[in-house]
Amino acid sequence: MIKHPNFTIAPEIKIALDLGAPIVALESTVITHGLPRPQNLELARDMEKNVRDCGATPATVALLNGQIHIGLSDEELVRLSDAESTLKVSHRDFATAIVKKANGGTTVAGTMFAANMTGIKVFATGGIGGVHKESSFDISTDLRSLANIPTIVVCAGAKAILDLPATLEYLETMGVPVVGYQTDEFPAFYSRESGLGVSVRLDSPKEIAEFAQAHWNLGMKSAILVTNPVPETESIPKSEMEPIIAKASAEAIKQGIHGQKLTPFLLSRISELTEGKSLRTNLALLLNNARLAAQIAEAMSGKKKAWAI
Numbered sequence: 001m002i003k004h005p006n007f008t009i010a011p012e013i014k015i016a017l018d019l020g021a022p023i024v025a026l027e028s029t030v031i032t033h034g035l036p037r038p039q040n041l042e043l044a045r046d047m048e049k050n051v052r053d054c055g056a057t058p059a060t061v062a063l064l065n066g067q068i069h070i071g072l073s074d075e076e077l078v079r080l081s082d083a084e085s086t087l088k089v090s091h092r093d094f095a096t097a098i099v100k101k102a103n104g105g106t107t108v109a110g111t112m113f114a115a116n117m118t119g120i121k122v123f124a125t126g127g128i129g130g131v132h133k134e135s136s137f138d139i140s141t142d143l144r145s146l147a148n149i150p151t152i153v154v155c156a157g158a159k160a161i162l163d164l165p166a167t168l169e170y171l172e173t174m175g176v177p178v179v180g181y182q183t184d185e186f187p188a189f190y191s192r193e194s195g196l197g198v199s200v201r202l203d204s205p206k207e208i209a210e211f212a213q214a215h216w217n218l219g220m221k222s223a224i225l226v227t228n229p230v231p232e233t234e235s236i237p238k239s240e241m242e243p244i245i246a247k248a249s250a251e252a253i254k255q256g257i258h259g260q261k262l263t264p265f266l267l268s269r270i271s272e273l274t275e276g277k278s279l280r281t282n283l284a285l286l287l288n289n290a291r292l293a294a295q296i297a298e299a300m301s302g303k304k305k306a307w308a309i
């Protein structure tokens, strides 16, 4: 187990790591920047509960007072979700948070980094970042991390606010397998459909665990992106979302919003424009991903870890 002065690993996570028991890492940008209050705290608690109900230990990753925490107590979750000012922590921001003793939510990229350092291989999020439509130079660090950090990332596809074909091209170039869970189609976050394909369809957590083992046993270093479509009852058709996303994107351009602020702006504007419907979908897909990640972690824990990573 790592001993690093900037990491604080919760006692429960230390025990699970020692036992080789299933653990699911959870990101926290969704708590600090992705959702409004009080839904952010409710969601954080519900994500942890869903992971536990499926027999795994949740490890929410976040920065508190400049310390990288792997696993938060309920009191720490409250502190994070109520914090007045928080950083959005991706790779380049860890040192900033450390020297400024800041609180921060880790993005997909940031969470992958911290989880992998700790030895946690399975991670659940809502939707990964990708290539933005507004500017093809705005490419999320999430994609670079998917290329370099050997973890299983469970998501509902890339956020529909993105250029999905370009995002998939980038993942292909970087050698990242894109798994469709019980689907041949790449899900588009709010919608189950995108008209785009995945690189492989797998139908059970066991198959996904076997796939990961095969990939990493070959010495591959990339992540495996598992895309899990939002449940049918909560899915919003692509045709309904497209004009709303176009409107929110046009407003972002007009207001000059870019960089780290763009994704949070688009998510909250889309929630306003759909009168909360997209927010409910976002919450449903996050919980759905937590459950699948826990099942995959369980299937992985039964596997001999032959790969050298």
Ligand code: PSU
Pocket: 027, 029, 030, 033, 034, 035, 106, 107, 108, 109, 125, 126, 127, 128, 129, 130, 139, 140, 141, 142, 259, 260, 261, 262, 263, 267, 282
């Ligand atoms: N998924 C959600 N809500 C979010 C995010 C993902 O349902 O807020 C966050 C993730 O942490 C992801 C980040 O890493 O948005 C992407 O931000 P950017 O496009 O600036 O890289």
Ligand code: MN
Pocket: 138, 139, 140, 141, 259, 260, 262
């Ligand atoms: Mn960006």
